[in-house]
Amino acid sequence: MSKLRVATTSLAGCFGCHMSLLDIDERLLDLLELVEFDRSPITDIKHCGPCDLGIIEGGVCNAENVHVLREFRKNCKILVATGACAVNGGLPAQRNHLELHDILTAVYQTEGGLAHGAQIPNDPELPLPLNQVHPIHEVVKVDYFLPGCPPSGDAIWKFLTDLIAGRTPSLGHGLLHYD
């Protein structure tokens, strides 16, 4: 059997889900028997080619997130929303009931301890933030959801091995967590 090609990325996330993926410990070696990585922080490949599986950590908080997410959706047969932020916006979405302009002003201009005359960054290199942070299923079609903040290494292992074996992933008590 040829190896499944897997791509991973972190959008508006904290890399905790990727850390949790590493937390499957020595089972990583078993996983590498079954899959090879395309675009991922693990490989440092910058763009995603055709893949069997795309693992998305984080929600969508800026324009670049939208482009990356669409690149993944275009190239991956199966897309998995991994972790609270991808599933429901998570911590970054806690800004959603505030006005974006008020947040930027507070953080870059009016908070204590800022340099005199500090301005809101406005470099063309910086992706523009969206008004609200969105879970990824509000932007592209998502095939599976793996909640948790982050999902535990055991949950990720169970989920991936189910999926690779062609079973519908099922977590059950103890592995299914939102916290």
Place this chain on the structure above:
Amino acid sequence: MSEQNIFLLDGEEIAFAPGQTIMQAAQSAHKYIPHLCWHPEFKPHGSCKLCTVKINGRFGSSCTVEAAAGQNVENRTAELDDKRRTLLQLLFVEGNHFCPSCEKSGDCLLQATAYEMGMMTPHFDHFYPDRPVDASHPDVMLDFNRCILCSLCVQASELADKKNVFVMGGRGMRGRKIILNSESGKLGDTDFSVDDRAASICPVGVILKKRVGFVVPYGERTYDKAPVSAVEAAK
């Protein structure tokens, strides 16, 4: 006569006392019917619909429908659990349920019921409503981002505490809310006490006692140890 006071719950014979609801009879028989707004100490509110069963082929709320001899009640079928999952998803997107920072996580009936139904995603678009947090009381804080309008605090304060601290008010999907019975609308200006029944009735993470939120860490809480179906059946 007494052998006639029996109905079938998922094919099992359940005895009931006349006047008991299907939910009460199931609870007495240590059978779990999913529920959020029902509590054994209070009158059924009948609002969350998680307890919906099929009684002789027709949908009904098991917390409000009286048990009757010979009823054939379907409870944990794939069809009903699918509908329950949808109801839960609606509740999750209506409020702001950020479990990773919620003091109730692991002890929360909404979360535990969602685990029980295998809810992997809230599915619908989130409302992200702007709801208040009230930390004005010295011993209890309120975070209405998580309110599911079950009315248990209203009933507990009125019937058990004889105080009427909480009142249900407003209209519509975004307007309906719990209002506090004080001039300022703040909990700190009511006669609410941490010893009130209402202080420990909330099934979710709205009414929270201060300074004890993380005495028991995540991972060691009620529904971390056993799923809600097992916890409820053991009652």
